[in-house]
Amino acid sequence: MLRSKSFVKRTRKGNVVKVVKEHYLRDDIPCSSQLCSACTHHQRPVLSDIPRSTSSLPSHYLIPDTNVFMNQLDLMEHNTIKDVIVLQTVREELKHLSLPIYNRLNTMLADTNKRFYLFANEHCRETFIEKLKDESPNDRNDRAIRVAVKWYSDHLKGQPVRTVLLSDDRANREKASALGLKAVSVKDYVEGIKDVPELLDIVVAPKDNDANKNEIIYEEHLSPAQIQSGIKKGSLIQSTLNISQHNVLEATVTGPVDGEVRTIYIQGRQHLNRSIQGDVVALQLLPPAQWKRSASLAMEDNSDDEDENGLQQGDRSFEQIKNEMDVDQSGGEPTAKVVGIVRKKWRPYCGFIVKKSVHSKPGSNSAENVLFRAMDRRIPPIKMRTSQAHTLLSQRVVVSIDSWPTHSMLPMGHFVKTLGSSGDRETETEVLLLEHDVPYQEFSKRILADLPKEGEDWVVTDQHVKHENRMDLRHLNVCSIDPPGCTDIDDALHVKALDNGNYQVGVHIADVTYFVKLGQAMDQEAASRGTTVYLVDKRIDMLPSLLGTNLCSLRSNVDRLAFSCLWEMTEDGEIVNVDFTKSIIRSKHSFTYEEAQNRIDDSRMQDDVTQGIRMLNKFAKKFRAARLARGALTLSSPEVRFHLENESQDPVDVEMKELKETNALVEEFMLLANIAVAERIYSKFQSSAMLRRHPTPPASNFEQLRKSLADASGGTLDLDVQSSKSLADSLDKAVLKDDPYFNNLVRIMTTRCMMQAQYFCSGTEAEADFRHYGLASPIYTHFTSPIRRYAGKKKKEKGQVTMTTDSLCIRCGGTSFTSSLY
Structure with a gap:
């Protein structure tokens, strides 16, 4: 049976058209x-x-x-x-x-x-x-x-x-x-x-019927229309809330203050006004007389001291302590209050029941109100009602927020599920993954159906050379250099002397897009996961292991499909030209960083592969020196390695990772490849190339660090933050003779002052804003690591890819990714 409805409407151009909608029954x-x-x-x-x-x-x-x-x-x-x-x-x-x-x-x-x-x-x-x-x-x-x-x-x-x-x-x-x-x-x-019976705990809590519901604790939020109007007029600021890790009563945002992007503080529960970590909020600046002038306080966190409102000793005395401090009445940091929430970032939270909030006797099944504390301490305690309080005391549980009315000090929520016993390794691992929103389920049959039918028996054939316009590079001395135990090898290198006295240098990246096609279930799952996540005793792969650790991995002595970036360089490392091509490679050796370093240092090793590594290292040193001269930052982010017990896989020891010349060797060539690809795709698609920028941090980000540095050195040390070059130079000078670790500490703290790097489409930013501050590069992208980073795969497939021996053209498709420093 067909039903139809017709009506007329006016188009944007002013034309009147007849529209017929058909509805089949x-x-x-x-x-x-x-x-x-x-x-x-x-x-x-x-x-x-x-x-x-x-x-x-x-x-x-x-x-x-x-x-x-x-x-x-x-x-x-x-x-x-x-x-x-x-x-x-x-x-x-x-x-x-x-x-x-x-x-x-x-x-x-x-x-x-x-x-x-x-x-x-x-x-x-x-x-x-x-x-x-x-x-x-x-x-x-x-x-x-x-x-x-x-x-x-x-x-x-x-x-x-x-x-x-x-x-x-x-x-x-x-x-x-x-x-x-x-x-x-x-x-x-x-x-x-x-x-x-636990289903009753999952039922969303009704509106709070406390006797004190007429006692208003928080201001009402502005309506969406009022917020949009205020943002347009400039009287309100929209930004994402970031609660302090050390003081849950203080948050920061970045926004315009008198025409300059600055850090803005929000202090106290009333000014936070029921906003939660990650919320996109609307803020109103306070009068300058109420701006923050004292140093931020670190609040000691002790769940056992919480009262029935989820308040701790430090919470109650926060304003008092702040008022008692000696305050410099000049200047001050911009301070604001939350007047509305543009977009809530509420999610299920992992945590535990606060023991002192349980008042019933053991064995009681009567429902009672208890407090839940999330593992993320930036989330306020949540009031929930449960009939299984004593059972949940020793468990890790998941709770969702239902509402946060103006008359309730804390948000109200409901029990979702139990994860397992507190302290259990598997339970705590699941908590870690859930809290960081890491998809960790096994790959479904629908996703695995996209794998090659040949499975592990898949091999490179002549068809890949003849019909896919791939360059056969299997004769070259290609090798990979990775951490010990690495099985998802997504990059390899080679160098070859040319007849004209120059050198051909190649970076070869695993061709994941041959196996993972745009729009497939596997592609959608990889986009959802975003990256491979490495834990102490295991990893959560972005791609099924058949691809990640086998068919895509550039293992030694097997033919593999790759994308290759090929430079011709002079002996001094000057780039003559660069080409991009689909290729077939056969790695001659899979080195660890230490093995490759030993090859470089052992003068008795004179084989072609070893001499190639030495030449690559020579080039890498030149590239690194040039990069640092341009103002690239050398910041410190310590990495550790865990030693695991063989049978139980429990961590038994931890050590700092030792960085060798070969670490820098690989890093420099990956940066070189990423910059070369960024330049090429931008030249072909000026309005839609997917790039990565690292914004210049505002000077206000360094104020606290500069003050601390001056105090520690008696006023002799400072950071010049006028440019990345001046910052890099002043970091080199930040040394205390009696403290060999001091410079490393300053570099670690400087990392905290940086802005986050961002993926973006070239048409959305002015070319002057493409710059990557930390790398001192005018343009940058992520071409490397496609096995473990979806953004690397996007450089080879999203939207349109044209790859020949003389061009690489890639368009971005508007996908957003998790940002990090680089």
Whole structure:
């Protein structure tokens, strides 16, 4: 059956056009119940023939309304909730209301164990309804849900199953009951599931009904319209909130103050005004007389000292301590207060129940209010209600925030799930991964289906040379230099003397895009993971191991596909020209940094590969010297290596990694390749090349460090932050004769003053802003490390890739990535 609706509208150009929308209604959409014999099921029915029953309901199917998914999604994701009919009306509403919730619903629909069935009620002739005159879209959708519930009830009449509307909207339930339908609230439904009592803890907490709810603690947030108006006028500042690691009552943002980008402070709970770490907030600058003038305080954190409001001794005395300090009344740091939240960054938090907040006796099953503390101390304590407080005391648990009303000192939330016992290695590892939003699930069958059918037997063939325009470089003395135990080798090097007295130098990067095509499930998963994550005892791979540690890895003595960057250089390291090509290589040796260094140092080693490494090292030293002369920074970020016990894989010792010349050798050539690729792609796609910039840090970022440096040296040392070159020179001079570690410490602290590096499309920034401050390079990108960094893969595939022996053209597709310093 075809229904159509026509109407006229005016286009942007002022033309009037007629629009016809067609809506198809069908009679053959199945109910997908295994009990039904009336429907023609083209696929195996989703809904069980023996669905769950509760103490108050016989076997039944659930039909939740939109608000149940919006507010109780953690509950709907619980393994107990099965045999659910998701209406097309509800799914479409969720798509418009919240894309993250919509995506999580789609994940549940795809999980065959959940038995969630999507019923296309808007295309079923018997359940489709027209919007009535003067009926709001919300009322129309509620009515459509009730019509669908009635259709299921009538359709399955005579079967040993009921259809239940799940809704927290009292009016909706009353209208359903008037039609003879069964409708229950979420709380009433969950209370009937006696065999899973923890479900009650997952139900989202209702609005706070404290007796003190009329006592307003925080200011009301401005409306979105007021915020946008204030930002346009310049009276408000929009920025991302960063709570201090050392004082949870102090936060910073960056924003314009009198035409200059500066660090802005927010101090105290009232001025933070219910904002949470990571929120995008709207701020109003305080009068200069109220600006921060004292040094930031480090607040000692002790969960056992918390009172029922989640406050600690340091919290209560913060303002008092600040007022008692000797304050310099001149100057001051810009200080503001939060007046609105543009975008919340609330997420499920891992943590523990505060022991002193549990007042019931051991063994009690009565519900009580307790405090939850997240592992991320920047997150405020969360008030939650649970009937399993004593059981959860020794556990790591996950809690979500529901609301934070103006009359509540702390946010209110609900229990989501238990992760395991505190202190257990696997549990703490899972906490670490969850807190840093690292996807760690095993690769699904759908993703693994994109792997080559030959598996480990896949080999390079003549077809790769003849039909893919690849340069055959297998005759060259290519080698790789990596940390010990590295199996995901994504770069290799070679050098060859040319007849004209110059040298050919090559950087070869694993061709991941041959195996991972744009739009594949594996590509989408790699984009979601973003990077390979290395833990003490294991790693979380961005790509399945067949690719990451085998077919893509540039292992020695096997043919591998690569992208190659080839320079012709003079003996002094001056670049004559550079070419880019798809290639086939065969690495002659996979060295560790120490093995390669030993080759360089051992004068008895005179083979071609060793002499090549020595020549590469000679070039690398010249490149490094030139880079430092341009103002590149040498900052310190100590790296450690853990020694693990063989059987248990428990860490038994830790040591600082020793950096050798070969570390710098590899670093210099990777930087050279990244810069060369950045220059080439920008020359071909000036408005859409994906590049990476490192903004110049404002001078205010260094103020505290400069003051500390002057105090430690008696006023003899300072940092000149006028340019990266002047900063690098002053870092070299920051030395105390009696403290050999002092200079290293200053470099570590200088790292903290830097801005984060950012991926961007060239058309969004002025060319003068492309500069990478830390590397002193006018242009930069990430071409290397595609096995373990998705941004490296993007340089070879996203949008359009044109690779020949004389050109490399890459366009970015607007994907954002996690930023770091370089």
